[in-house]
Amino acid sequence: MCGIVAYIGPKQAYPILIKGLQRLEYRGYDSAGVALLNDELRLFKTKGKVSKLKEFLNGQHLPGTIGIAHTRWATHGEPNQINAHPHFSQSKSLAIIHNGIIENYALIKEELIKRGYKFESDTDTEVLVNLIEDIRNNEGVLLDEAVRLALNQVVGAYAIVVLSKDHPNTLIAARKGSPLVIGIGKDDYHVASDATPIIEYTKDVVYLEDEEVAIITRNQELKIKSIKNKDKTPYIQQLEWNLAELEKGGYEHFMLKEINEQARSIRDSMRGRLKAREGIVALGGVKEYEQKILKANRIIIVACGTSWHAGLVGEYLFEDLARIPVEVEYASEFRYRNPIINENDVIIAISQSGETADTLAAIELAKKKGATILGICNVVGSSIPRATHAGSYTHAGPEIGVASTKAFTAQVTILTLMALRMAQMKGTIPRTRFMHLLHSLDILPDKVEEMLEDDSVVRLIAEEFKDAGNFLYLGRGYNFPVALEGALKLKEISYIHAEGYPAAEMKHGPIALIDENMPVVVISPYVGIYDKVVSNIREVKARNGKVIAIVTKGDTTVKDIADYVIEIPKTEEILVPILATIPLQKLAYYIAILRGCNVDQPRNLAKSVTVE
Ligand code: G6P
Secondary structure, eight states: OOEEEEEESSSOHHHHHHHHHHHHGGGOOSEEEEEEESSSEEEEEEESOHHHHHHHHTTOOOOOSEEEEEEEOOSSSOSSTTTSSOEEOTTSSEEEEEESOBTTHHHHHHHHHHTTOOOSSSOHHHHHHHHHHHHHHHHOOOHHHHHHHHHHHOOBOEEEEEEETTOTTEEEEEEEBSOOEEEEOSSOEEEESSSTTTTTTOSEEEEOOTTEEEEEETTSOOEEEETTSOEEOOOOEEOOOOGGGGSOTTOSOHHHHHHHTHHHHHHHHHTTTEETTTTEEOOGGGGGGHHHHHHOSEEEEEEOHHHHHHHHHHHHHIIIIIOOOEEEEEHHHHTTSOOOOOTTEEEEEEESSSOOHHHHHHHHHHHHTTOEEEEEESSTTOHHHHHSSEEEEOOOOOOOSSSOOHHHHHHHHHHHHHHHHHHHHHTOSOHHHHHHHHHHHHTHHHHHHHHHHOOHHHHHHHHHHTTOSEEEEEEOGGGHHHHHHHHHHHHHHHOOEEEEEEGGGGGGTGGGGOSTTOEEEEEOOSSSSHHHHHHHHHHHHHTTOEEEEEEETTOOHHHHHOSEEEEEOOOOGGGHHHHHHHHHHHHHHHHHHHTTOOSSSOTTOOSSOOOO
C-alpha cells in the first residue's frame, strides 16, 4: 500500500526516486508522483504505473538533489492525477507525501476553508499540508516546528515527508502507525516506507517510532524529536537483506522465484533453531516467554490474509501436539469485538510485512488488557516486532510478489517449532514420537526441493482449467487451512472465484454448485482421516465434478477416482500443510499466467496493508 521515497544528498535525486518507486511497486498502488527542488519546487504526477510517470517525464531536464516521490493506493478520492501525491500547499511552497489516513481531516478542512484555503483534490493529505502551511505562516515558526504542531492536531495514521521551497537543504519526516525508514549514507539520506529502496545505497538505517519527527539536513547529523517536543537519540540498525534478494534472479516473476525458494526459506527459518539429532528445538527470541506460554489459559492467534491461514495450521499444531487451547482470529474482527482477554492469555501475531494495520491494532488492544504478545514476522525492524514483547523472525527473505507464498510456509515452520517445543516441555507427546517429528521436520526442505523440481503435471492441469469460472478447494484437519490458502492464491492472482471449505462441510451447501464444470481441488494425502476424504471425493465424482487431488506419492485409491492427481512426498501429518500448499501456489501461478494476469501486482491488492 502507498510507497514513500525521498532523497537528499549530492547526487541527482530523480533517478534515485524513480528507482525507489519501482522497488516499492510490489506494495500495490494506482498512481505515482514526484516533487523535485532545484530553484523551483516542481511536481509531476500521473495515474497508473511508475513506468507511465517515467514515460511522461522522459527527455525532460529534471535537476535537483533533493526530492520526494510517492505511489498512492487510493483511500480518500478516486485514483486520478489530481489526487496523486505529492500535494502542494496553497502557496506552492510546500510539498508533501503521505501514507495513512487523517481521520479528522474534514473538520480541519472546514476550518481551513474558513481561513481562505482552497483545495484541488479530495485527499486528506492536501488538508495536512495546508495545515502545516497555515501554522508556519501564523505562528512564525520554522518548518519542523510547524510540522510538529500540525501533527499534534491530527487524529489518525501517517508517514509523511515534507519538502519546502524555502529549505533546500532539509526534509522533514514523521510517522504514526505507518512505517518510515531513514537510510544514512556517507553524505546523503534516503527515506522510504520500507527498506527495499534503501538497501542498494546503505545498510545503516533508523526506523522512526510512532509520533517521531525527523529533521534531515544535508551534511548534518540526523535529528529526531517526539511530537511532544522531546529530543530522541536515533537508533541506527543494520539491514540484513541484500540487493540480490530484491531482484528477480532470472525468473519472469517474483512469485515464481519465491515459490521456488521455499526449500531454502524453510531451511533458513529452522537454522540454529532445530537440532534434530540432539532433540533440541530452541527459539531464542521467545525463550524467556516459554513458561508463560505453557501456563497460558489459551493462545489467541491474530493475523490477516495468508498469515491468518498459517495461524489456523498453528491451531491444529498447538492443540494436537502441546494440548494448549488456541483461538485464531481475524485481527480486524478481534480489535472491534470487545474480546475477553487478560494477563493469562498469550497472543501470537503473525505477519509477513510486520505492518498490517489491523494486526497492529489487535496487538495494542491485547497489550492494554495485560496479555503477553509474541510475534511471528518476516520483515526485521518492522512495526509489529517492535510492538510485541518477544517473537521469532521467519527469515524467509524479502517477499515481493503480492500473493504470499514463501512467507506462509516459513510461518508454518515457526509455528511447528513452537508447538514441538511446547510439547517437549509439557511432555504431551512421547519422546520417540518427538524425535521422529524433529527428524521429519529436519528433512522436509529436501522433500520441498524434490517436489519443486518437476511441475509438469501442475502445468498440464493449469492448461486444462484456465478458463474455469469457479473452483472449490476441500481439505480436512490440518489440510482445511491449506484448502483456504489454495483458494485464496487462485482468486488473488487469476481473478477466478474460488472457495475453500472443510471437505465434510461441502454437503451443507457447496455441493449444490457441483456439476461437470466445477473443478474441485481436494487435499487428500495418505494421513489422518484419509478414508473420510476419499468418501468426500466420491461425493464430488457422483455429481460429475472434476477432481484434482493432492495425494501422497504412490497413492492408488485416489488416483483411481480423481481426474488428476498431484503427488507430494510422504511425510508426517503435521507437516503436510507445508508440502501440500506448494503445488497449489504453482497451480494458481500457472493459471494466472495463462490468463494473462499480472501475478506480482494483482489488481486492487496491496502487499502491505497499512490502513484498516
Ligand atoms: C495483504 C497481502 C496478503 C497478506 C495480508 C496480511 O492482503 O496481499 O498477501 O497475507 O495482507 O499481511 P501480513 O503482512 O500481515 O502477513
